[in-house]
Structures are given as C-alpha cells and as structure tokens.
Amino acid sequence: MAGTDRKREIMTGGPAIILVEPQLGENIGMVARAMANFGLSNLRIVNPRDGWPNEKAISAAARADHVIEGAIVFATLEAALADLSFVYATTARPRDGHKPVKGPVEAGEILRGRENSGERTGILFGRERIGLRNWEVGLADEIVTFPVNPAYASLNIAQAVLLMSYEWMKSGLASPHQTAFDKPDVEPAAKADLHGLFAQIEEGLEARGYFRSETKKMKAVDNLRAVLTRPGFSTDEINVLRGLFASFDRFARPGQRLPAGDGETGDDE
Incomplete structure (x- = not known):
C-alpha cells in the first residue's frame, strides 16, 4: 500500500x-x-x-x-x-x-x-x-x-x-483506537439550509404529482425528513443536493429560468 x-x-x-x-x-x-x-x-x-x-x-x-x-x-x-x-x-x-x-x-x-x-x-x-x-x-x-x-x-x-x-x-499511542489520519473537518449545515432543502424537494414532488392525498403527503414528508436529518449533512453537502434536485427541475420545466447558483453542485474548481 x-x-x-x-x-x-x-x-x-x-x-x-x-x-x-x-x-x-x-x-x-x-x-x-x-x-x-x-x-x-x-x-x-x-x-x-x-x-x-x-x-x-x-x-x-x-x-x-x-x-x-x-x-x-x-x-x-x-x-x-x-x-x-x-x-x-x-x-x-x-x-x-x-x-x-x-x-x-x-x-x-x-x-x-x-x-x-x-x-x-x-x-x-x-x-x-x-x-x-x-x-x-x-x-x-x-x-x-x-x-x-x-x-x-x-x-x-x-x-x-x-x-x-x-x-x-x-x-505509544494516546488511544488504541487512534489512526494516522481522520476525516476532514466540515461545517455542519444550519437548520435553515436543511429546511430549504426540504422545501425544494417537497415542491418538486408536489409538482410531479407524487402525493396522492394529504394524508399520504404528511406521512411521506415525515419519512423524507427523517431520512434527510439522519446523516447530519454539512453545508457543502446540502449545496450538492440542492444543485442535484435543481437539475431535475430543468428537465421537468425546460422553460423555467432557475435562480443563479441553483445548478452548482459544490464540486471543486
């Protein structure tokens, strides 16, 4: 190695x-x-x-x-x-x-x-x-x-x-679990960023007729939020996901102009 x-x-x-x-x-x-x-x-x-x-x-x-x-x-x-x-x-x-x-x-x-x-x-x-x-x-x-x-x-x-x-x-290690390197430090996403992601996904699903009834919508939204809150996303990861979902909107509504920056995925330059 x-x-x-x-x-x-x-x-x-x-x-x-x-x-x-x-x-x-x-x-x-x-x-x-x-x-x-x-x-x-x-x-x-x-x-x-x-x-x-x-x-x-x-x-x-x-x-x-x-x-x-x-x-x-x-x-x-x-x-x-x-x-x-x-x-x-x-x-x-x-x-x-x-x-x-x-x-x-x-x-x-x-x-x-x-x-x-x-x-x-x-x-x-x-x-x-x-x-x-x-x-x-x-x-x-x-x-x-x-x-x-x-x-x-x-x-x-x-x-x-x-x-x-x-x-x-x-x-000689401080702990037997110590490693030569660790994952890089990341900035945890603010709740406002996470809520913006929720709103964007729910709006897209609503536009595509995903929700068959209000009752099913409430259950589906609860499940979706449970999944998305489990990982503890960083700000960069939220930006990647928002850029990804924004790209779906282009194909669904090709005439719509997206706000500047919505298509960015957070990839390194």
Whole structure:
C-alpha cells in the first residue's frame, strides 16, 4: 500500500531489532521496511550469510534507506547485545528454562516503558529456517511469542518484525483506537439550509404529482425528513443536493429560468 510522505519527519529510535544469521538479503530488506513503517531504526545483523551491504536487501527495503544505511553488522550475538539492558527473544515453540513468556501486546508496552525510562532494549529474531537456538534464547531476559495457528506457527522474520514493530508503535499511542489520519473537518449545515432543502424537494414532488392525498403527503414528508436529518449533512453537502434536485427541475420545466447558483453542485474548481 503506497503512502510514503517524504515531507514529514522520519520517526526513529526504539528497541534494537537484532537478526541472527539471516540468510536472504530480501528478508533483511523487508525487515527494514517493516521497521520504518512503525518508527524503528536500530537494525543489528549478526553474521549475515550473504555478507553486507547487500543489494537485494537495499532493493527490498522500498526506500527505508535510513534503516539500511544505519544497520550494524556483528560477528557474534554477544557483541550485538553488549550495550543493551533488556532483551526479548521471539520464538514460536515452547523452550526449556524458566524465562517469563509474554504476548506481543504486553511486550510492546514493557519495551515502551523501559525505553521511556532510558534503558536500551532489543528484540531477537532467529534464522529463516530454524529460528533461534536454545543458547541464544538463553541470552535474552524474556520470551515473546505470537498467538498463531498452532498447526502452522512458522512466521517469516519480516512478518515477525512487522508484528512487534506494530505493537511498539501502538504502545505509544494516546488511544488504541487512534489512526494516522481522520476525516476532514466540515461545517455542519444550519437548520435553515436543511429546511430549504426540504422545501425544494417537497415542491418538486408536489409538482410531479407524487402525493396522492394529504394524508399520504404528511406521512411521506415525515419519512423524507427523517431520512434527510439522519446523516447530519454539512453545508457543502446540502449545496450538492440542492444543485442535484435543481437539475431535475430543468428537465421537468425546460422553460423555467432557475435562480443563479441553483445548478452548482459544490464540486471543486
């Protein structure tokens, strides 16, 4: 889905994303893209199989250049973790040991709290084929696992990074219902505008013989007003509707001259 806006300031920071011996440059690039989507920028790569820099990673990153250019390669996992104080290991299967296990929502909130307190944190992601080894999980403080289909629990590393990056971003929102943008502000229509629309429609229907009796007219008008008052029209929307109904009058009464502006629909120039 397209949506890159280079005019806005790029969000950076957050927990380090640590890839342990990734095999494919394309996966590293997709990880960088997922990180950039949700404001993460600290990418650490432990002993990548195909070396670094990697052209396939750059291509797959889809312009997440700041993540790719800032990536740091380490020869060992211990070196990649050396400056961090709290680390999660991601895994899809139970492990021996007594480490606390968290879901992604709780893990995202814990990471946010620790980062806000000045700690340096990270999340470990394993190899495409076999994930993390037990001793590598042992270097982490806690485990994070995803609520996936137990019969098909394997996630691509870019997918796993995307899920945790999303939870990191969500943990910093004022509300879990917050969105990146909202509908534009509109000016609510004054009741006088709405009443003018009622009168115009009723007059047009009367002229066309729509109402068969006074009793039916009263019921039809009540129903019409109930429908038209439900949406809460803006002034522009009222103008669009009045222009629309005015165009019907042209065909019904071609000799009639309409007042100036009645044919306007409110479209942008």
